[in-house]
Each structure stands twice: as C-alpha cells, then as structure tokens.
Amino acid sequence: MRLTDLYRTTGSRLALLFLVLLAVPSLVLFAYLYWQTTDYLRRGVDDWVSREASSIANAAPTDRTRRLTVHPGLDPQSTRPFALFDPRGAFLLGTESSSLPSDPQFDALFNFSQRRGKKQVPFRGMLRRLPSGEILLVAQDLREIDRFNDLWLAAMAWAGFVALGVGLAAATITGTSALRHTEDMTRAIERIAGGDFAERLPVRRNGDDLDRLSGIVNRMLDDIQRLMQEVKGVSDGIAHDLRTPLTRLLAGLERVRRHQASEAEYQQAIDDAIFETQNILRTFSALLRISEVESGARRAGFASVDLAQIAADAVEFYEPVAEAKNIALTIEHASDGAFRTLPGDPSLLFEAIGNLVDNALKFTPEGGSVTVRSFARNGSMGIAVTDSGAGIPVNEREAVVQPFYRTERGQRVPGSGLGLSLVAAVARLHELQMAIEDAAPGCRVVLQRGAVV
Amino acid sequence: MSDVTVRESARVLVVEDDAQTSAEIASALRDHGFEVDCAADGRAGLAKAASSSYEAIVLDRMLPGDLDGLSVLAAFRAVGVETPVLILSALSAVDERVRGLRAGGDDYLTKPFEFLELTARLEVLVRRSAAPQAAAETRRSVGDLEVDLLTREVRRGGKVIELLPREYKLLDYMMRHADQVVTRTMLMEEVWGFRYGERTNVIDVHVGKLRRKLDQDGKPSLIHTVRGSGYVLRAPH
Numbered sequence: 001m002r003l004t005d006l007y008r009t010t011g012s013r014l015a016l017l018f019l020v021l022l023a024v025p026s027l028v029l030f031a032y033l034y035w036q037t038t039d040y041l042r043r044g045v046d047d048w049v050s051r052e053a054s055s056i057a058n059a060a061p062t063d064r065t066r067r068l069t070v071h072p073g074l075d076p077q078s079t080r081p082f083a084l085f086d087p088r089g090a091f092l093l094g095t096e097s098s099s100l101p102s103d104p105q106f107d108a109l110f111n112f113s114q115r116r117g118k119k120q121v122p123f124r125g126m127l128r129r130l131p132s133g134e135i136l137l138v139a140q141d142l143r144e145i146d147r148f149n150d151l152w153l154a155a156m157a158w159a160g161f162v163a164l165g166v167g168l169a170a171a172t173i174t175g176t177s178a179l180r181h182t183e184d185m186t187r188a189i190e191r192i193a194g195g196d197f198a199e200r201l202p203v204r205r206n207g208d209d210l211d212r213l214s215g216i217v218n219r220m221l222d223d224i225q226r227l228m229q230e231v232k233g234v235s236d237g238i239a240h241d242l243r244t245p246l247t248r249l250l251a252g253l254e255r256v257r258r259h260q261a262s263e264a265e266y267q268q269a270i271d272d273a274i275f276e277t278q279n280i281l282r283t284f285s286a287l288l289r290i291s292e293v294e295s296g297a298r299r300a301g302f303a304s305v306d307l308a309q310i311a312a313d314a315v316e317f318y319e320p321v322a323e324a325k326n327i328a329l330t331i332e333h334a335s336d337g338a339f340r341t342l343p344g345d346p347s348l349l350f351e352a353i354g355n356l357v358d359n360a361l362k363f364t365p366e367g368g369s370v371t372v373r374s375f376a377r378n379g380s381m382g383i384a385v386t387d388s389g390a391g392i393p394v395n396e397r398e399a400v401v402q403p404f405y406r407t408e409r410g411q412r413v414p415g416s417g418l419g420l421s422l423v424a425a426v427a428r429l430h431e432l433q434m435a436i437e438d439a440a441p442g443c444r445v446v447l448q449r450g451a452v453v
Numbered sequence: 454m455s456d457v458t459v460r461e462s463a464r465v466l467v468v469e470d471d472a473q474t475s476a477e478i479a480s481a482l483r484d485h486g487f488e489v490d491c492a493a494d495g496r497a498g499l500a501k502a503a504s505s506s507y508e509a510i511v512l513d514r515m516l517p518g519d520l521d522g523l524s525v526l527a528a529f530r531a532v533g534v535e536t537p538v539l540i541l542s543a544l545s546a547v548d549e550r551v552r553g554l555r556a557g558g559d560d561y562l563t564k565p566f567e568f569l570e571l572t573a574r575l576e577v578l579v580r581r582s583a584a585p586q587a588a589a590e591t592r593r594s595v596g597d598l599e600v601d602l603l604t605r606e607v608r609r610g611g612k613v614i615e616l617l618p619r620e621y622k623l624l625d626y627m628m629r630h631a632d633q634v635v636t637r638t639m640l641m642e643e644v645w646g647f648r649y650g651e652r653t654n655v656i657d658v659h660v661g662k663l664r665r666k667l668d669q670d671g672k673p674s675l676i677h678t679v680r681g682s683g684y685v686l687r688a689p690h
Contacts, residue, residue, distance in 0.1 A: 271680075281565050301551060316619060317645060320658040347648040354653075 005179060012175030019167030023160070030156045037152065041145045042124075046109050049126050053138040056082065057128040068093040078116070079141035081123075087133040098137055101127075111142075122146075181210060197225045230402065234287075237404025241283055241417065249276040286418040290403065293348060293425040305344040308333050308374040311383045314353040315372050321361055328369040329361070336377035342449065344430045352426035353383060355419040356445050360387035363443070375448075382432060382448025391443040397436040423447075463508035463579045464488045468498035468525065469541070470517050478511060481568035482575070495520025495528075502534050508579045511571070514542035514553065523556045530557045537578035541566070569683055573634040580633065595631045596688030598667065598675055600624070609667060619644070620663050627676065627686040634683040660684055 006012060056064055064084075071082045072095050083094035091098065101112045106127045113120045125139025184202045191199045200221060201214035249272075256269040315331040322329035353372070360370040368388040375382060392400055399405050401424045404417040423445075427434040432447040465487045469475040472493070479489040490507070492498035495516045502510060510529070514522040526538055537559040542549060550561045560574050593600045597610045605621055607614045616624065623644050627635060637656040641649045664676045673689035 278567070285565075313645065313647075317655060317659075320662050321655055324658065346646075350645075350647040351649055354649075354655075358653075358655075 006175040007171065009175040009178040009182070011178040012171035015167060015171035015174055019164065019171070022167075023163065026160070026163070034149070034152060034156070038145065038149060041148065045124050045140050045142070045145065049109060049124060049138050049140055052082070053126040053128050053136065056138065057130060057136055061132075065093065072096065079144070081137065081139050083137045085135040085137065087135065089135070092134065094137075098139075100135065100137065104135070112139075178210075185210075185214065192221065197221065197228060234403045237417065238287065241404055242280055245276045245280050249273055252276070283418070286422065287403070290418065290422050290425050293422065293429050296429060299429065301345055302343040303346065304341045305346050305349060306341050307349065307381060307383060308335070308340060308376065310346060310349050311353055311372050311374040314350055314357055317354060318357045318361060322370065325361060326366045327361060327364055329357070330369070330371050332371060332373040334373065334375040334377060340376050340381070342381065342430065348426045349430065352423045352447070353385070355423050356385040359419060360385050360389070360443070363387060363389035365389065380448055380450035382446060384444055384446040386439045386442060386444040388439075388442040391438055391441060392436055394438075400436070401434070462486055462488050463583070464490070464506070465509050465511060465575060465579075466490050466492065466498065466501055466507045467511045468492045468495065468516065469511070469513040470494055478568075478571065481572060485572040485576075487575070494518050495522075495525040498525055499528050499532075502529055502536065503532055507536050508582060509575050510536050510538045511575065512538050512540050512558070514540050514549075523553065526556045526558060537582050539571070539574060539578060567682060569634065569679065570636050570638060573636050573639060573683055576633045577630060577639075593628050595628055595686060596675060598628075600628060609669075609672065614666055614669075616663070616666065619659070620666065623659060623663055624667075627684065631686045634679050634685050636683040638682075
C-alpha cells in the first residue's frame, strides 16, 4: 500500500478537502478576533494613560507629590511608571528607572522604549507640561498585551495543529479502509476471474456506494453461478443420457460382428441400431427445441392465441390415452368474459399443455383423474393441470424443471426428462408464470400470467 | 420401402452440396421408386431444373456460393419452373420455415430428418402436382370403405361406422392420401393443425382406435403401420 495510493482514494480526498474548507474560514475568524482583541487592549491602555495623566496633572501640587511618591511602592515591577521631571528634563520624583524620551512630544500618546536591566522594553505613554514648567510622564508597559497576544497565537497554532492532525488522520483512516476494501475487492475479482464462481465481493454492511455496487455484482454472480450450474447439469445430463444408448448401440453392433450371425439376426441388429439412433436424435431435437424456444426466436411468429381452445385441443388429443388407462380426463373453463387471448405460438403452447397432460397421465394410477382447467378472470389468465397421482415432493419441485431431471418414480416411466424443461421454456417465452403445487393428493401445475387469483 | 411404391416412376431433382447427404437422399428416393438427379450447387440445380422436367425438387436451404437455397427457389419461380419444392434446412426457427414457404417452397423439413418422412412428403407433393383434386367429388372410397363427403357418413361393406369428428378428419386425410405413407408429423400437422416437435405415440393411440372401428367383424385391416413412423391406408389385396 503506497502513500500516494492512499491519498488518491475518494475517502481521503474528501477528508483533505474538508480540512481545507474548514481551515480557511477558521484562519479568517482567528485573524479577525486577534486584530479586534489587540485593538481593544491597546485602546484600554490609551484610555488609562490619558486618564491618569490628566488626573495627576490636574491634581493639587501636594496631592500630586504624594501620589508620585506612593506610586513606585504600588508598582514594584515598574510596569506603569509615573515620573516628574524638571523643565530641563532632570528626574525629580516617581518611578526611578524612568527617563525622559529623547524627542519628547506633549499631550499626545506615543510609543517609546526604555532599558530595564538588559532588555529594551516597549512602552505607551504621555507627557504633560505642568503650569509650573515641570514635565509629567505617565506610561504603561506594553509587554502585557504582547504576552496576551503570544498566548493567543500559541492557542491558535495548537488548535490549527490539532485540526490538521485530526484531518490527516481521518484522511489516512478512511483512505486506508477504502484502499483495503478495494484491495479486498480486487483480490475477490481476481479469484472470480480465475474461475472461482463461489467467491463474492466483500460487503461491509455500511450501505456506502461501494457496498451497493458490490451487492449488485454479487447478485449478478449468483445468477452466473446458477446458470453455470444449469449448463453443467445439462452437459452432465447430455453426457449421461447419450452415453447409455450409444453404449447399447455399439455393444449391439459389435455383438453381431463377433458372432456368425444369420440374416435375421443382422436384420434385428440393424433395427435395434436404428431404434437407438432415433432415440438419440430425439433427445438432440428436444434439446435444440428447448434452446430455440429459450432464444426467443419464435416470438417472431406469434399470433393471437386462445389458450382455452388450445387446452381443449390438448385434452381431446390425450383423451384416448386417458381412456386406455381408465383415467377421467376432464376440461373445465372459468371465464368472466375478460381477455381470453394472448400473443403466442399455438404449436408450442399445445406441446407444453400436452406435455403437462402427458406427465399427469403417466403419474396417475389407473382409475384416477386428471383435470385441465383454463381460466380468464380478475385480470389473470392461464391453465392448471391437476392430477390425482402421488405429487411431487416440495424439495424436488424446482429441480424437476431442470433438463434431464427425473424423480425417483420418474425413473420407471419412459421419457426424455426434457418435457418439463420445454414446458418451462415455453412458459417463459409466453411470459407465463409456472408453479408446481400440491393438490393434496396429487400435483397441480399452473401456467398463468397477470394478477394472481 | 418396398411395400409402397409410386405407380409410374416420378423424376426428382436433389440440390444438396454435401456429397454424402446427397448420395443418401438419392439412394433412399431410388429405393422408394423415384428417378433421381443430383446437383451440387445452386447454379447446376437451376440449369437442370430449367432444361428438364421434374415432378418435385428437394432443395437444401444452405448452399455454397452466391446462390443460397432461397435465391435458387426465387430463380426457379422467376424462370417459370412451377415444380413443387421441398426445402431441407438445419434452421428450425419458425420464421425460417415461414420465409421458406413464402419464397415459394411447398414443404419444409428440418435436419436431421428420417428418410421415411422425406419420401412420404415428396410423394404427397408429386401426386398433388400430377393429379389436381377433382372439385366436385362428393364420395370417396378405398376397397369396401366408402365416405360421403357431404353427409360425412362412413360405411364399410354397407355397414355404417360411427366416428368422432376428429376420427373422421383423420380418416378423411388418410383416404385422400390412400396408398401413400403418411407420417405422424404429417397427421399432427394436417389433422390436428399443430406442429409437434417431439414424436409422440399418442397419434398411434388415435390411429389404433380408428383402425379398431374400421376393422370390425374380423374384416381385413385397411390401415397398415409402416415400420418407422408412418401409416398407409390401402385396400386389402
């Protein structure tokens, strides 16, 4: 993790930006307060100096002498020196270390400095010439104000330093965390790109924009994983379902070649081979049809289709099969006269409904019943095929739609294992929802679109 | 298919680029009793069709070169060749089929197909072009089986047979194509009006029921199963 990377992250950039945005007005505010406070303090000094100078100058001579004599005792540090000089400038009374400035101005405030020990000390003061000709000096040491200013500046510097520190720390922390998150994401993406589709992008659950993005990508990965499993299931199914008949085909052909077969045996072997090959072709055709239906290409040939009529045709088509098995195959229609037709491919819908009826007849024992109900009401339309068979266990209801999936009972019934896959594909093509329900006893498969009844 | 042959041998042109497929088709058609010519591309096919007369043409949808199947078909019709054309295609999408038929094709078969299916469909095309159906026909008969097309009454040996509407339709189609092989797919398309993808044995159940109704009182069977996937309605010898 390089430092430049760190401060390039969005989080730390934002933190630094806020630091600057906060620092500029703070500086302006501090400067203004500093200037105002200093000005106020200076005016206070000026007021005091003028007032004291006037008060002493205007006092009676005895009172003035007393105040000038007492004052040095009250101000041992000589921070507020009072002094009286004779007209020629010689010290007479007051704070002893005081001396007359070299270029005296009278009755106005001025700055000057005086030596106190080794240091030059700044003063603000005023000179008054008394009626007697003597000169009065009243002054104040300015180092108090300077000390206050120093404290003020130090406080400002500290505050600024702390703010800068906090800002940088915040930038570093958010940057580090963001960088760590993106690095985690990068690693996860690299693993996914490397073929590990079970991997997911890290989500920190704080709902930030990266999290939302990760969430979307993760849902996409779920879909991809599901699709890949389906594809794998189909490939495995093809491999398994074709290997068996191909093996039988090969074994049969090899057997007649090994034996000194009679012509009749050759005939039989050829018939068997043709039968197996046709079965294989049929499986292929069914797969191709499912993929054709799923590609949506057949939507180009859609016409307005009466679902109830097609259901009736399918029932009529399977009637003799039901009769042979002594199953009561009935058709019902419930309609409130609302919309009856949907855009669709009649042959595909016939095949789909036919497959459902075919399945229902296969899995219903003799003497049972199969009911096909078409409905068009309350803004919904569809068909439901209900049988009185053993039903499909809840945990297998999703799986039976997968290509080549056979339930345990289904293994004993002839079929390609592709029927319900085709039904599901046809349903999707026609925007029909497919649901497998428990008819207690038996199974109900519903294909419908629109509001749920 | 030795049990069903064309009365006088019809000439069929096969336009197919794959040599092996072409040879297999030709062989199957010759076994059926057709006389067969082959062309390996669209130009050769067009030249043959224009210079000689055929009863039917089998045309591959995908041909190499500048003339694909549909262009060849359009060219046939443009130069006045009205011979019925059966299109063979690896493309099964419904709009492909519609395009093929709209371009002037008379039938459409998707690869892989069974040869029985091909010969049966060709037979229908050949007979249709040879003998246009008489318009005023009101009765039809095969052996001792008679159908009144107006009253829809079916009799065998004078005895009335009650049929359900669908059974009547099935019988009607088979009688119109008497002595020809009709496949399950053809029955599904013509009698039920649906193109069914997967072969289904439900058709067998329907045909079986019809056969039982026709063959009452120990009379010889009229409907015969053709090994593979078809039936033929034929008067007993």
